[in-house]
Structure formats: C-alpha cells, structure tokens
Amino acid sequence: xxxxxxxxxxxxxxxxxxxxxxxxxxxxxxxxxxxxxxxxxxxxxxxxxxxxxxxxxxxxxxxxxxxxxxxxxxxxxxxxxxxxxxxxxxxxxxxxxxxxxxxxxxxxxxxxxxxxxxxxxxxxxxxxxxxxxxxxxxxxxxxxxxxxxxxxxxxxxxxxxxxxxxxxxxxxxxxxxxxxxxxxxxxxxxxxxxxxxxxxxxxxxxxxxxxxxxxxxxxxxxxxxxxxxxxxxxxxxxxxxxxxxxxxxxxxxxxxxxxxxxxxxxxxxxxxxxxxxxxxxxxxxxxxxxxxxxxxxxxxxxxxxxxxxxxxxxxxxxxxxxxxxxxxxxxxxxxxxxxxxxxxxxxxxxxxxxxxxxxxxxxxxxxxxxxxxxxxxxxxxxxxxxxxxxxxxxxxxxxxxxxxxxxxxxxxxxxxxxxxxxxxxxxxxxxxxxxxxxxxxxxxxxxxxxxxxxxxxxxxxxxxxxxxxxxxxxxxxxxxxxxxxxxxxxxxxxxxxxxxxxxxxxxxxxxxxxxxxxxxxxxxxxxxxxxxxxxxxxxxxxxxxxxxxxxxxxxxxxxxxxxxxx
Amino acid sequence: xxxxxxxxxxxxxxxxxxxxxxxxxxxxxxxxxxxxxxxxxxxxxxxxxxxxxxxxxxxxxxxxxxxxxxxxxxxxxxxxxxxxxxxxxxxxxxxxxxxxxxxxxxxxxxxxxxxxxxxxxxxxxxxxxxxxxxxxxxxxxxxxxxxxxxxxxxxxxxxxxxxxxxxxxxxxxxxxxxxxxxxxxxxxxxxxxxxxxxxxxxxxxxxxxxxxxxxxxxxxxxxxxxxxxxxxxxxxxxxxxxxxxxxxxxxxxxxxxxxxxxxxxxxxxxxxxxxxxxxxxxxxxxxxxxxxxxxxxxxxxxxxxxxxxxxxxxxxxxxxxxxxxxxxxxxx
Numbered sequence: 001x002x003x004x005x006x007x008x009x010x011x012x013x014x015x016x017x018x019x020x021x022x023x024x025x026x027x028x029x030x031x032x033x034x035x036x037x038x039x040x041x042x043x044x045x046x047x048x049x050x051x052x053x054x055x056x057x058x059x060x061x062x063x064x065x066x067x068x069x070x071x072x073x074x075x076x077x078x079x080x081x082x083x084x085x086x087x088x089x090x091x092x093x094x095x096x097x098x099x100x101x102x103x104x105x106x107x108x109x110x111x112x113x114x115x116x117x118x119x120x121x122x123x124x125x126x127x128x129x130x131x132x133x134x135x136x137x138x139x140x141x142x143x144x145x146x147x148x149x150x151x152x153x154x155x156x157x158x159x160x161x162x163x164x165x166x167x168x169x170x171x172x173x174x175x176x177x178x179x180x181x182x183x184x185x186x187x188x189x190x191x192x193x194x195x196x197x198x199x200x201x202x203x204x205x206x207x208x209x210x211x212x213x214x215x216x217x218x219x220x221x222x223x224x225x226x227x228x229x230x231x232x233x234x235x236x237x238x239x240x241x242x243x244x245x246x247x248x249x250x251x252x253x254x255x256x257x258x259x260x261x262x263x264x265x266x267x268x269x270x271x272x273x274x275x276x277x278x279x280x281x282x283x284x285x286x287x288x289x290x291x292x293x294x295x296x297x298x299x300x301x302x303x304x305x306x307x308x309x310x311x312x313x314x315x316x317x318x319x320x321x322x323x324x325x326x327x328x329x330x331x332x333x334x335x336x337x338x339x340x341x342x343x344x345x346x347x348x349x350x351x352x353x354x355x356x357x358x359x360x361x362x363x364x365x366x367x368x369x370x371x372x373x374x375x376x377x378x379x380x381x382x383x384x385x386x387x388x389x390x391x392x393x394x395x396x397x398x399x400x401x402x403x404x405x406x407x408x409x410x411x412x413x414x415x416x417x418x419x420x421x422x423x424x425x426x427x428x429x430x431x432x433x434x435x436x437x438x439x440x441x442x443x444x445x446x447x448x449x450x451x452x453x454x455x456x457x458x459x460x461x462x463x464x465x466x467x468x469x470x471x472x473x474x475x476x477x478x479x480x481x482x483x484x485x486x487x488x489x490x491x492x493x494x495x496x497x498x499x500x501x502x503x504x505x506x507x508x509x510x511x512x513x514x515x516x517x518x519x520x521x522x523x524x525x526x527x528x529x530x531x532x533x534x535x536x537x538x539x540x541x542x543x544x545x546x547x548x549x550x551x552x553x554x555x556x557x558x559x560x561x562x563x564x565x566x
Numbered sequence: 567x568x569x570x571x572x573x574x575x576x577x578x579x580x581x582x583x584x585x586x587x588x589x590x591x592x593x594x595x596x597x598x599x600x601x602x603x604x605x606x607x608x609x610x611x612x613x614x615x616x617x618x619x620x621x622x623x624x625x626x627x628x629x630x631x632x633x634x635x636x637x638x639x640x641x642x643x644x645x646x647x648x649x650x651x652x653x654x655x656x657x658x659x660x661x662x663x664x665x666x667x668x669x670x671x672x673x674x675x676x677x678x679x680x681x682x683x684x685x686x687x688x689x690x691x692x693x694x695x696x697x698x699x700x701x702x703x704x705x706x707x708x709x710x711x712x713x714x715x716x717x718x719x720x721x722x723x724x725x726x727x728x729x730x731x732x733x734x735x736x737x738x739x740x741x742x743x744x745x746x747x748x749x750x751x752x753x754x755x756x757x758x759x760x761x762x763x764x765x766x767x768x769x770x771x772x773x774x775x776x777x778x779x780x781x782x783x784x785x786x787x788x789x790x791x792x793x794x795x796x797x798x799x800x801x802x803x804x805x806x807x808x809x810x811x812x813x814x815x816x817x818x819x820x821x822x823x824x825x826x827x828x829x830x831x832x833x834x835x836x837x838x839x840x841x842x843x844x845x846x847x848x849x850x851x852x853x854x855x856x857x858x859x860x861x862x863x864x865x866x867x868x869x870x871x872x873x874x875x876x877x878x879x880x881x882x883x884x885x886x887x888x889x890x891x892x893x894x895x896x897x898x
Contacts, residue, residue: 461649467636468614468643469663470714475637479662483653 021386021394024379030426031437032405035416036265042419043258054259064243064256068263071239074154074229075222078161082218083211085317086166089310090173091203096307097295104311106556108167108318113495113548113555115502116160116227117519118325121526121541123160123232124151126324130332130534152234160228163317165218170314172217176210209282216275223271224264224409227504227519231526240264241411245508248415258419261412272407322545329538333531341535342543358540361521365501368517372439372500373493379440380447380492384455385477387448399448406445410505413438417510432515438506443496450495454488454560455481487558494558498551502544518544567592567750568613568718573622575608575774582608583619584774590718591767595744595751597782599761600771601797606754609771610720613752614643626717637666642716646723648707650695656682656706657691663714681709684743700728701736708740712747719744719751725760737763758798762786770794787828792894795826802827802865803894811861812840814888824894827865831890834869839883847876858884 045051058064093105111119126132127150134146141147150156188202204211226241238246240260248257298307330337346359383402386394405413417438421428428434458481466476482489504519511520518540525537568590575583583605590596598606611617613624615636623630631639642663651659657678664674682688685705690698695706704724711719724740725733741764744751755761761768762782769779770789778785778794789795795803803826804812806819816825834856842865846857854869854876865884869876876882 459649461645461647462651464614464616464636465643465645465649465710466651466662466666467616468639468641469710470637470640470666471662472635472637472666475666480651486653 020382024383024386027379027437027440028401031417031421032408032413032441034426035413035420036408038420039258039261039412039416040265042254043262046255046258051255054255055263057256058259058263064260067238067240067243070237071223071241074157074161074237074239075219075225078158078165078222078225079215079218081158082162082165082169083215085162085313086169086214087173087207087211088306089166089314090170090177092307092310093170093174094177095295096298096303098298098307098311104314108170108314109556110322110549110552111164111167111318113498113502113552115519115544115548116225116504117231117522117526118502118541118544118548119160119163119321120228120231121522121537122321122325122545123156123163124526125328125538125541126321127151127156127159130531132324132328152232152236154233154237156232157225157229157237159317160232161222161225163321164228165221166314166317168221169214169218172214173207173210176207180206212278213275213282216271216278220268220271220275223267226409226411227523231523240267241409241505244411244415245505248418249509254419257415261415264409264412268407268409325538325545326542329535329542332535332538339539341532341539344532344536345539358521358525358536361516361518362540362543364515365518368435368439368515369497369500371436372443373496375436375440376443376447376496377489377493380444380451380496381489383444383448384451387452388455399452402448403445405441410438410442410503411509413441414506414509417506430512434510435507435515435517438510439500439503440496442503442506443499446495446499447492450488450492450559451485454485458484487560490558491555494551494554498548501547567627568752569625570609570613571623571625573609573612573624574620575605575612575617576620582774583612586622586771586775588769588776588779590750590752593748593750594766595741595753595764597761597765597768598752598754598771599758599768599797600756600777602756604771605774606756606771607722608774610643610722610752610754613718614641614720615639640714640717642711642714642719644707644711644719644721644724646726648703648727650703650706650710652696654695655691656687656693656695656698659695659706660709660713662710667714677713678709681712684712684746685709701732704728704736708743712743712749715747716749719749721751721753723755724753725755725757733760740764770797772797787830788892789826790892790894792824792896795894800826800829802829802832802867804863808863809891812863812886814886814891816888816891818893821893823896826892826894827886828890828892829868831887832865832867833885834867835883835885837883839885841881842884844876844878844880844882847878849876856882858882 043054046054058068093101124131127148128134129146129149129151131148134148137143137147138145184206185198185202188198193201223239224241225239226245229237229239230242230245233242240263244257244260244264247253247260298304329341330339332341334340345362346357383398387399388395417434420426421434462484463476463480466480467473471479501517502519503517504523507517507520508523511517522537522540522544525533525540568588570586570588573583573586574581582603586605586609588596588609598609600606608617612619615631615634618632624632651662654662660678660681661674664677669677678691679688682690685708687702687705687709690702690706695703698706708724711721721740725736728736737760753761753764755764765782767780768782768785770777770785770793772793778790780788785794786798789798789800792803803824806816806821806825809816809825810819840860842858842860844856845859845864846855848855849871852871854871854874855866856869856876857864857866859865867884
C-alpha cells in the first residue's frame with residue numbers, strides 16, 4: 001500500500017518547508033555549480049569572447065599530450081598492480097578462516113580515511129632516502145649513502161596507489177566471491193581443473209563482473225590522483241590534476257589550466273558513465289546464488305603458506321608504512337625516542353617555508369573540520385529530508401546531484417572557486433569561508449549516504465504515534481527522528497570531519513597563509529630540504545594519522561552493519 | 567461526537583473505503599470488526615489524519631477536521647505493534663504527548679503517575695521499553711495514549727500481537743481502563759470475542775463500508791446480512807424450500823432469499839424434533855461440535871457434552887425454534 005510518511009497540512013508549514021529546502025539548493029548552486037560553470041566559461045572564453053587557444057595549445061603541444069598519456073598509463077599500471085595483488089588475497093579472505101580475520105578486514109578500511117599527505121609521508125618514512133629501511137641498512141652494513149633510492153620516482157607513486165586501492169579491490173572482489181556457488185569450483189576440480197587452469201577457466205570468468213567493477217573504480221581513483229603524484233612523483237611527473245595545479249599556480253597560465261580542467265571533467269564524466277552502466281548491467285545479470293561459499297581453516301603446508309604470504313603482503317603494504325611513520329616521527333635524528341619535532345611544531349623558526357608556526361595549522365584544521373561537520377550535517381539532513389519527501393520530485397535529481405562533488409576532482413573545484421568566487425559579484429577570496437564551503441561540499445555526500453538509509457529505516461508507526469500525540473513536524477524531527485538516527489549522524493559527522501581535516505587538493509588552491517591547514521603544511525614541509533622540516537612533516541603526519549584512525553574507530557563503532565551505503 | 571460522512575479512499579486504484587458512514591457517540595466504545603482488508607485500519611488512519619480521504623468529510627462536534635494537521639487533532643492512536651519510542655524510558659514515553667502540548671512539569675509528573683497507576687505500571691517509570699514484556703509494552707502504549715486525555719482514543723488491534731491467554735486477561739482490563747478514564751474510543755479488531763466483550767456498540771465492516779451496526783447483543787442476535795452471519799461463524803444458511811423439507815414453517819416462503827437458523831435456535835432434544843444423522847462429531851471438552859444431515863441438508867450445531875458421547879452415524883433429534891429463523895439480505 002502506498003502510504004505517505006506523513007501528512008503536513010497548512011500553508012504556513014508548506015512555506016516554511018520550502019524556505020528550508022532552499023538552503024541546500026542555494027548552497028549547491030553557489031558553491032558547486034557556479035564555480036564549475038565559471039570554469040567552463042573561462043576555458044572557452046577567457047576574455048569574454050570565444051577563444052579556444054587553450055585547447056589548441058593542449059592538443060598541439062607534445063608536453064600536454066604526454067601529461068594526458070601519462071595520466072592514462074600510470075592509472076592503468078596502478079590498476080593492474082592492485083588487482084594482481086588483491087585477487088589472491090580476496091581468495092584467502094573468501095575461502096579461509098584464520099585468527100584475526102575480521103580485525104584485519106576492519107583495519108583494512110583505514111586507507112579510506114587517510115589523506116594523501118599522510119600516505120605520502122608514510123612511504124617517505126619507510127622507503128625514502130631518510131626512511132626507516134635506508135636508515136637501518138646504512139647503519140647495519142655501514143654504507144655511506146642510502147642504498148634504496150626510489151624517492152621522486154614512479155615506483156613510490158605506484159606503491160602508494162596500490163596502498164589506497166588494494167582495500168577497495170579486496171572488498172569488492174571478496175563481497176562478490178562470497179555470493180558465488182562453491183559447488184562450481186568443486187565441480188571444476190572434480191572435472192580435473194587445478195592450478196592455473198582453475199584460475200583461468202573458472203575463477204576469473206566467474207569473477208568478471210567484480211573484477212571489471214573494481215578495475216574501473218581503481219582506474220578512476222588513480223586517474224584523478226593528485227596529492228600522491230604531486231608529493232611522491234617529484235617535478236618530472238604530472239597527471240592532468242597536477243598539471244592543472246602547476247599551470248594555475250606555478251606559471252599562472254590560467255587559460256591552459258582551465259582548458260585542462262574541462263578535459264579532466266570530460267574524462268571523469270565518461271568514466272563515471274561507463275562505471276554506472278557497468279554497475280547496472282552487473283546488477284541486472286546477478287542471479288540468485290545458492291550454497292554460498294563457506295570459509296574453512298587452511299589445510300596442509302601449501303595452503304598455509306599461500307594464506308601466510310598473502311597476509312604478509314597485506315600487512316606489509318597497508319600497515320608497515322603507517323607504523324614506520326610513527327616510529328620515524330619519534331626516533332628521527334636521534335638515539336631513542338624523542339618528541340622534539342612535535343615540540344618544534346609550535347615554533348616558527350626563521351627561514352621557514354611557512355608564515356605561521358605549524359601548530360596554528362592544527363588549530364585551523366580543527367576549526368574547519370568542526371565547522372564542516374556542523375554545516376554538512378545541517379545541509380545533509382535537510383537534503384535527506386528532501387530526497388525522502390515523496391510528494392516532491394527532488395529525489396530523482398537531488399540524490400545524483402549531491403553525489404556529483406564526489407566525482408569532481410578537488411583541484412578542479414579549488415580552481416573553480418578561485419575563478420568564480422575570487423572576484424565580483426561574489427568576492428570571497430580573502431574569506432576563510434571558502435575553505436569551509438569547499439570542505440562541506442566534499443563532505444556532504446558522506447553525510448547524506450549515511451543519513452538517508454537511517455532515515456528510510458525509521459519505523460513509520462513510531463513517527464505517526466508522535467504526530468498523533470501532538471508533535472509538530474519540527475518537534476517530531478527533533479524528539480524522534482534525530483535520536484533514532486543518532487548512530488548514522490555520528491558516522492556522518494565523523495566522516496565529514498575526517499574529509500575536511502585531510503582535504504588537500506581544493507585547500508591547496510584556496511588556503512591563504514593565515515588559513516593554512518595540516519595537509520598543506522605537511523606538503524610544504526616535505527618539499528623542503530633539511531632535517532627539521534622532514535622531522536616536523538613526520539610529526540604532523542603522525543598527528544593526522546592518529547586523528548584519522550580515531551575517526552575510523554568511531555565510524556566502525558557506530559555504523560549499522562549493512563546499512564551504510566559506502 | 568465524531569461523524570464520518572461518505573468516506574472514499576483508494577490506494578493506487580484499489581478502493582479500500584467505499585462510502586464509509588459512521589457516527590460515534592460521546593463516551594462510548596465503538597468496535598470496528600471485520601476481516602483483514604475491509605478498511606477498518608484505514609478508517610482509523612483517516613480519522614487520525616495520517617491519511618486524507620479521496621472524498622467525504624470527517625467532523626468532530628459538527629466541525630470538519632479534514633484540514634487539521636495530525637498533531638493538532640488531539641486524538642490518541644494505539645498501534646498493534648505499540649510503536650513505543652525505543653530511545654525513551656517508560657515515563658518519557660508516557661509523558662511524550664503532554665510535553666508536546668507544553669504542559670508544566672509538575673502537572674506532567676502528576677498525570678503520568680496517574681496513568682501509570684491506572685494501567686498498573688507504577689514503579690516502572692525508569693525502565694527502558696526494550697526490556698518490557700509484550701503485555702507491559704501494551705500497557706505503556708495505552709498509558710501513553712491516555713495521558714494527554716484525548717478527545718477520542720483509537721486502538722488498532724491493541725491485543726493483536728499478544729498471545730491468546732494474555733489477550734483474554736487483558737480484554738476486560740482494557741475496557742475497564744477506558745471506562746475509568748471516561749473516554750470515547752474506537753477499537754479495531756478482527757476477533758469477534760474481543761469485539762463483543764469490549765464494545766458498547768459494534769460496527770461490522772465489509773468492503774470499505776459498515777455492514778451492520780448495533781449493540782453486541784443486537785448484532786449477534788440479528789446479523790441481518792449474509793456476510794454478517796458468515797463472519798460471525800453462523801453457517802446454517804438455507805433456502806425456504808430446504809426449510810420446508812425439514813418441516814419448518816417460514817413466513818413469506820415465496821421470497822427467494824437465504825434464511826438463517828441462528829445458533830440460539832437449534833439444539834439436540836431428547837424426543838421431539840427432526841431425526842437427523844450425525845456426519846461429524848468433534849469433542850471440544852465442554853461441548854461437541856456436530857454436523858448433522860437429512861436428505862442432503864447439512865446443519866451444524868453445538869451441544870453440551872455433559873457426560874454424553876456422540877458418534878458418527880448415530881441419529882439424533884434436532885429441535886429448531888422457528889422464532890430464530892431469520893431472513894438475510896445479500897448486503898447492507
């Protein structure tokens with residue numbers, strides 16, 4: 001039966017409702033669509049008349065074509081590496097039972113919430129020239145210089161990309177594999193398939209939907225990689241994202257930067273289109289699976305070694321760099337544990353790349369993150385309300401519109417802000433609000449994805465009881481809906497807080513010296529020579545790592561299994 | 567007090583209410599009884615304001631309330647699943663309506679204690695509703711509905727989710743509580759026994775309309791329509807010819823309609839009566855449920871066991887009181 005969730009009568013209520021509804025719409029219009037539109041217009045007509053020289057420059061200069069080519073190739077290689085490493089591990093997680101399995105799976109979500117600056121710092125701390133491994137090797141063997149020289153090379157970029165995407169691929173493949181009929185593999189074995197033929201003829205074809213979905217998603221992530229390539233790739237390499245940033249802020253070639261942004265938006269739309277088409281087809285072809293795989297203990301030394309190697313790869317890839325970061329931050333440049341670089345964060349030595357002591361950036365970041373969480377919560381709840389309002393037609397277009405910031409690269413967004421909001425009629429260039437709004441925009445999808453299912457799961461009878469007992473729609477929202485959605489709200493604002501505190505791409509464009517945030521300070525410190533800068537970068541990254549890890553604990557503690565749509 | 571005038575309501579083209587008319591008097595407990603899908607719960611939802619009728623009006627004391635928002639109607643509604651607020655304790659659940667109306671704290675305290683006393687839950691104030699038994703939850707839901715002293719209390723299958731023994735115990739209790747609180751109430755159920763014991767007046771619903779309305783006794787004694795008789799479990803429906811074949815004289819035998827031999831007018835007698843053969847005998851402890859037949863005419867009746875034993879194939883004397891033979895119409 002089609003029953004409305006509630007009946008809201010009276011003209012006053014309707015007017016108020018529309019006034020409230022306008023808030024998130026106005027926000028999206030002003031701080032998302034307007035900057036992107038401005039960016040587009042600028043790329044096509046920088047002086048007000050049609051001028052496509054930005055595009056012709058891109059298409060005729062070998063350098064820009066190389067950038068685009070590199071963007072594709074590095075994404076392709078990263079995707080390949082990720083899948084090759086994640087697939088056997090997905091098998092281990094699907095088929096075998098072993099101690100610490102669920103803990104490992106939970107911990108493997110950590111990369112989801114880690115900002116690229118922290119990941120870059122972690123790999124520098126482990127594999128960099130002054131990293132833990134080089135440090136150990138020089139001390140042990142007594143070498144005069146570091147034997148491992150992969151800083152500022154593609155190797156480190158690829159490893160970091162695999163770090164980010166390995167858990168994504170692992171989750172997608174494992175979730176799909178767990179629904180597959182175990183008898184298929186057993187039949188194949190009975191029919192004589194084993195070893196690589198079992199993989200080639202049975203596992204891979206069977207997993208194709210999951211593999212293509214995972215591959216495309218990983219490709220999209222790597223294609224838009226900004227922070228990792230910028231920090232770990234050095235001057236020699238640039239993805240489209242990095243090039244937009246360099247053109248816009250390094251050489252002030254705004255026209256080329258805008259044209260590149262449009263090219264990037266085009267690629268992203270195409271990739272997202274393919275991805276959603278693929279997802280729809282996969283959903284349509286999914287059959288009802290019976291006898292889903294049951295995991296068991298590994299038997300025999302071959303199976304045990306297989307499980308062991310995969311778990312070692314996983315731990316080595318995901319956790320060792322983070323542990324190295326913490327160890328390096330408290331041991332660098334001295335014997336034994338010392339917190340001197342943490343202490344140094346509150347000073348502002350002469351000759352520093354920064355205008356303010358790093359500690360101030362921590363304060364800024366905390367303020368921005370709190371404000372972002374608050375604003376994203378308010379906007380997200382109103383949006384949830386709008387999408388769920390069956391008598392309005394918002395649901396069909398507001399939901400995808402709200403997800404769009406996720407598919408828009410942060411660099412494009414930041415650049416759009418500079419172009420659109422840095423000059424009349426709306427000049428907020430010097431306003432601290434720009435960072436706040438940019439972060440809120442990126443955080444909003446997370447709040448909505450968290451709140452929407454929780455709101456939909458509110459029992460209709462309970463809400464109706466409240467109305468009958470005299471609760472106005474607002475009272476019902478405050479006294480019934482909010483308390484019952486408490487867990488989802490905690491998850492949503494924690495996500496928003498984490499997104500804000502780690503946001504790098506947009507902030508790099510928008511932030512001014514007095515509004516510098518933690519990731520930007522880490523980036524600047526990492527780019528400078530000198531032990532003090534290096535030590536402080538590691539100390540700052542460690543702080544950010546701990547904040548994100550704490551956020552993850554909160555998210556895991558409060559999320560309702562099977563409810564969050566991530 | 568409350569009047570429903572020609573209410574129509576459909577969902578996606580399927581009509582649920584088709585011209586429902588109903589008047590509820592001040593201070594009475596009116597039961598809406600009917601099979602599932604007859605529209606009785608929908609009627610409650612329309613009265614509460616959770617839905618709006620397609621056509622027709624609802625008035626309270628002559629005032630049309632169709633456009634009054636739910637929360638300003640001042641009614642009470644109790645759901646079958648109780649719909650207690652899981653994040654509030656017993657006291658706060660019961661106090662919810664009073665708080666929404668901005669009642670002063672001391673008054674809330676007094677009133678909540680009073681209703682919790684009434685539903686015999688004094689001392690449960692600080693309990694979480696999650697740890698209550700089914701019966702206790704039902705009482706909290708009742709207390710919560712009673713606390714704001716609603717102009718009209720609606721109960722939608724209030725005992726529906728409780729087990730049978732608890733139900734029998736609570737039926738009398740609910741009536742007593744509503745009467746003590748001196749409320750006007752509409753009580754929706756699909757259970758005949760519950761409806762008879764709880765109501766002052768009973769409306770039998772079928773296909774989105776009232777089929778038969780009256781005091782429980784009147785409805786039981788004179789169901790008047792084929793549907794009402796069948797819903798009440800009366801199945802001795804015969805034509806005038808069949809009655810004549812059994813030697814029963816009926817008024818206006820030329821009329822085509824179906825006649826009901828009311829259960830109150832059929833019994834096993836010692837000697838006089840119609841000789842009929844037992845085709846089915848089910849022993850139920852206190853009574854036997856019997857099927858008897860004569861010349862392809864089947865009748866069912868119930869007879870006190872009282873030490874007797876009825877066997878299939880045995881012939882018994884069935885006495886039919888012609889005063890309890892009623893003509894039924896097809897529908898209201």
